[in-house]
Amino acid sequence: MPPHQSVTLTEAELRIMNVLWQRGSGTVQQVLDDLPPKLDLAYNSVLTTIRILEKKGYVEHKKDGRAYVYVPIIQRMDATRNEISNLVSRFFKNSHEQLVFNILEERGIDSTELDRLREMLEVSKTMRGGKR
Numbered sequence: 052m053p054p055h056q057s058v059t060l061t062e063a064e065l066r067i068m069n070v071l072w073q074r075g076s077g078t079v080q081q082v083l084d085d086l087p088p089k090l091d092l093a094y095n096s097v098l099t100t101i102r103i104l105e106k107k108g109y110v111e112h113k114k115d116g117r118a119y120v121y122v123p124i125i126q127r128m129d130a131t132r133n134e135i136s137n138l139v140s141r142f143f144k145n146s147h148e149q150l151v152f153n154i155l156e157e158r159g160i161d162s163t164e165l166d167r168l169r170e171m172l173e174v175s176k177t178m179r180g181g182k183r
């Protein structure tokens with residue numbers, strides 16, 4: 052039985068998605084060329100990772116002559132929200148409040164960040180019509 056494939060992004064997948072989000076689309080070679088040289092990745096490694104991303108539903112390909120051009124079909128903000136939702140679900144029993152408490156406990160917050168957070172909470176409250 053094959054191992055369960057996670058819907059979240061691995062570090063390698065995220066690096067490739069960052070290139071595709073920045074470029075808008077690209078062939079395997081273009082993605083490889085835009086990755087940091089220090090990674091020293093082989094073409095086949097990038098191709099394998101892109102195929103995994105395609106299976107996960109993050110990218111699709113279009114044929115351009117003999118080459119496949121890969122296009123992100125999930126936007127960066129949607130992927131971010133998915134990752135946060137997964138994190139909150141797995142570690143904080145679906146409580147965003149517990150996530151925030153954990154962050155505050157771990158590293159604290161300075162007065163500038165606190166003011167910004169208050170502003171964001173007020174905007175959110177206003178957008179929801181004052182409801183919690």
